[in-house]
Amino acid sequence: MSGGRCSIVWLRRDLRVEDNPALAAGVRAGAIVAVFIWAPEEEGLYYPGRVSRWWLKHSLAHLDAFLRTLGTSLVTKRSNDSISSLLEVVKSTGATQLFFNHLYDPISLVRDQRAKEVLTAQGVAVRSFNADLLYEPWEVHDGEGRPFTTFAAFWDRCLSMSYDPEAPLLPPKRIISADVSRCPSDTLVFEDESEKGSNALLARAWSPGWSNADKALTTFINGPLIEYSKNRRKADSATTSFLSPHLHFGEVSVRKVFHLVRMKQVLWANEGNKAGEESVNLFLGSIGLREYSRYMSFNHPQSHERPLLGHLKYFPWVVDESYFKIWRQGRTGYPLVDAGMRELWATGWLHDRIRVVVSSFFVKVLLLPWRWGMKYFWDTLLDADLESDALGWQYISGTLPDGRELDRIDNPQFEGYKFDPNGEYVRRWLPELARLPTEWIHHPWNAPESVLQAAGIELGSNYPLPIVEIDAAKARLQEALSQMWQHEAASRAAIENEMEEGLGDSSEYAPIAFPEDTQMETDHEPVRNNPVNTVTRRYEDQMVPSMTSSLVRVDDEETSVGLRNSAADDSRAEVPTNINVNVTEEPREPHGHDVMQTVRTINTFPQFNFAMGPRDSEDSTAESSSSSKRERDGGVVPVWSPSSSNYSEQFTGEDNGIGTSSSYLQRHPQSHQLVNWRRLSQTG
DNA sequence: AGCCACTTCTG
DNA sequence: AGAAGTGGC
Numbered sequence: 001m002s003g004g005r006c007s008i009v010w011l012r013r014d015l016r017v018e019d020n021p022a023l024a025a026g027v028r029a030g031a032i033v034a035v036f037i038w039a040p041e042e043e044g045l046y047y048p049g050r051v052s053r054w055w056l057k058h059s060l061a062h063l064d065a066f067l068r069t070l071g072t073s074l075v076t077k078r079s080n081d082s083i084s085s086l087l088e089v090v091k092s093t094g095a096t097q098l099f100f101n102h103l104y105d106p107i108s109l110v111r112d113q114r115a116k117e118v119l120t121a122q123g124v125a126v127r128s129f130n131a132d133l134l135y136e137p138w139e140v141h142d143g144e145g146r147p148f149t150t151f152a153a154f155w156d157r158c159l160s161m162s163y164d165p166e167a168p169l170l171p172p173k174r175i176i177s178a179d180v181s182r183c184p185s186d187t188l189v190f191e192d193e194s195e196k197g198s199n200a201l202l203a204r205a206w207s208p209g210w211s212n213a214d215k216a217l218t219t220f221i222n223g224p225l226i227e228y229s230k231n232r233r234k235a236d237s238a239t240t241s242f243l244s245p246h247l248h249f250g251e252v253s254v255r256k257v258f259h260l261v262r263m264k265q266v267l268w269a270n271e272g273n274k275a276g277e278e279s280v281n282l283f284l285g286s287i288g289l290r291e292y293s294r295y296m297s298f299n300h301p302q303s304h305e306r307p308l309l310g311h312l313k314y315f316p317w318v319v320d321e322s323y324f325k326i327w328r329q330g331r332t333g334y335p336l337v338d339a340g341m342r343e344l345w346a347t348g349w350l351h352d353r354i355r356v357v358v359s360s361f362f363v364k365v366l367l368l369p370w371r372w373g374m375k376y377f378w379d380t381l382l383d384a385d386l387e388s389d390a391l392g393w394q395y396i397s398g399t400l401p402d403g404r405e406l407d408r409i410d411n412p413q414f415e416g417y418k419f420d421p422n423g424e425y426v427r428r429w430l431p432e433l434a435r436l437p438t439e440w441i442h443h444p445w446n447a448p449e450s451v452l453q454a455a456g457i458e459l460g461s462n463y464p465l466p467i468v469e470i471d472a473a474k475a476r477l478q479e480a481l482s483q484m485w486q487h488e489a490a491s492r493a494a495i496e497n498e499m500e501e502g503l504g505d506s507s508e509y510a511p512i513a514f515p516e517d518t519q520m521e522t523d524h525e526p527v528r529n530n531p532v533n534t535v536t537r538r539y540e541d542q543m544v545p546s547m548t549s550s551l552v553r554v555d556d557e558e559t560s561v562g563l564r565n566s567a568a569d570d571s572r573a574e575v576p577t578n579i580n581v582n583v584t585e586e587p588r589e590p591h592g593h594d595v596m597q598t599v600r601t602i603n604t605f606p607q608f609n610f611a612m613g614p615r616d617s618e619d620s621t622a623e624s625s626s627s628s629k630r631e632r633d634g635g636v637v638p639v640w641s642p643s644s645s646n647y648s649e650q651f652t653g654e655d656n657g658i659g660t661s662s663s664y665l666q667r668h669p670q671s672h673q674l675v676n677w678r679r680l681s682q683t684g
Numbered sequence: 685a686g687c688c689a690c691t692t693c694t695g
Numbered sequence: 696a697g698a699a700g701t702g703g704c
Binding site for chain 2: 395400
Binding site: 404405407408409410411 | 696697
């Protein structure tokens with residue numbers, strides 16, 4: 001129990017005891033100090049949102065309680081520099097080893113590599129592990145050792161690797177605690193007073209914590225999984241796995257998910273249950289996308305802020321904050337979009353299909369910069385996940401070679417009848433439309449006046465007219481795209497000229513700044529409590545898939561009403577007058593950290609290069625991937641090196657957005673040129 | 685066989 | 696949105 005020769009187990013987004021390789025290694029090595037460091041400022045722009053912090057708080061409490069039954073407890077530190085905190089823990093406990101599990105977001109990649117260097121230099125033996133993925137990103141590549149750039153190829157490879165993902169580890173039976181008497185915990189504060197009321201209702205629907213995650217997994221696999229393929233297209237079906245927040249915080253191991261699901265697959269295959277097999281494949285596909293998001297983040301660490309196919313750099317975004325606000329508040333006039341945005345706003349949850357609907361509406365119809373939307377998702381989603389969300393937004397923005405086509409606009413009206421054929425979802429979230437017959441529920445603007453009247457709807461008054469008509473949106477998008485191609489061509493020509501003259505690339509990526517946080521924060525939805533035709537429901541009645549209630553700010557009616565006057569002169573806003581009070585309050589934006597920071601970061605972001613070195617190698621020289629090597633426990637780890645490596649070429653091309661040797665774009669000329677050619681031939 | 689309408693899929 | 700597939704006649 002005394003100091004010395006103990007190990008630090010640094011827990012981050014791996015808040016579980018089962019199948020936690022870092023924890024297992026620590027326990028195997030003797031006494032441990034389990035540490036969680038809360039240093040959200042390190043995340044820059046991506047300071048976790050309110051609901052995400054709520055989850056984390058409960059997940060940590062849950063983990064701590066369990067660790068206590070095993071013989072230790074969780075040491076918590078409040079910090080703005082994780083590495084200094086680690087050094088402190090080393091000093092106060094005499095630890096000689098550090099174990100942690102890999103993360104793949106760009107900030108962690110850099111920080112963890114530095115942690116490794118700094119701690120190693122202090123004589124601490126550092127080892128890191130794969131706990132988040134079936135295969136490490138550097139294990140999966142094509143025949144030439146290059147990373148895949150399309151999902152299908154990536155996932156095929158994953159499913160046909162010569163070795164299976166590691167079998168899950170059992171939880172330790174007992175843990176020997178190191179002496180932490182001189183290493184006091186800090187009290188971590190995850191929510192401020194104003195957030196408590198909003199958070200109170202979350203606990204009715206969700207149970208954070210690793211053992212609850214395990215239960216959720218079991219429930220899903222023994223229940224809804226078999227119906228997954230049938231039900232996945234319903235907007236409000238309660239048959240998704242609901243595992244994503246658990247997975248985000250590593251409360252459950254994907255490897256365990258994978259193995260359990262595979263067992264079902266074998267079972268159903270033997271029974272000849274085609275639907276079951278199909279369901280498994282689809283579900284595994286969504287696990288695969290999560291894997292792929294880490295893979296992409298690792299191989300392209302800037303993919304959360306830069307489009308992977310560089311042409312989008314020239315897209316003339318409509319930088320219109322009032323559009324942004326209308327989208328957030330669910331007042332676009334398209335019922336499916338609005339219902340989704342109200343649900344997100346009220347519950348922090350959205351079915352995957354609806355995420356695609358609202359985000360593609362955001363990009364393709366409103367022409368708003370995708371990173372704003374991504375940031376809003378980050379701030380409001382319970383399962384906000386940088387890698388997954390970046391992949392998702394790039395997918396719908398048309399910047400992946402295998403994503404949605406750039407010029408495709410999905411019509412929310414048709415999608416409405418596809419995902420919500422009976423209008424139940426819309427009626428749940430847009431009570432002002434509740435009395436509209438299904439025939440018109442997804443396109444009220446076409447409904448005869450008599451029908452609208454009977455339903456108590458006055459378009460433009462208590463429910464908005466479409467913010468942009470779809471035909472107009474199509475025209476605007478075409479125009480924007482042809483502008484984009486022209487700029488791109490001009491820029492390409494300019495760069496070629498400069499190259500000839502021996503000048504470097506001068507085109508800097510100029511990201512669009514986020515709206516000021518303060519603006520977003522004071523941006524409360526005005527409530528016009530029009531009693532006429534209001535479907536009065538108490539927030540308790542609100543039904544969400546698996547969520548009975550919403551993130552309602554119960555204490556806020558006064559505030560909202562108080563804002564009524566100031567909102568009245570917002571001429572553009574067609575505010576629904578009889579919307580349910582419980583969804584009228586926009587969630588607070590996260591802490592007022594410096595949003596502009598990202599913008600600066602973009603330009604100062606280090607060039608990432610990942611060389612695959614031998615284990616914990618001192619020499620960070622670039623070395624080609626160790627393809628056939630299969631090592632897990634700290635075996636093959638990414639070594640961050642400022643020098644060039646085989647992976648570096650992947651990014652350097654992207655910096656100017658126009659492929660040089662082997663940039664992403666260059667490897668997918670068809671997706672670029674095809675569209676480009678088509679566009680130009682139509683417009684020119 | 686050949687045509688059309690309808691469904692489903694597309695990360 | 697558009698391709699590809701299915702099934703009816």
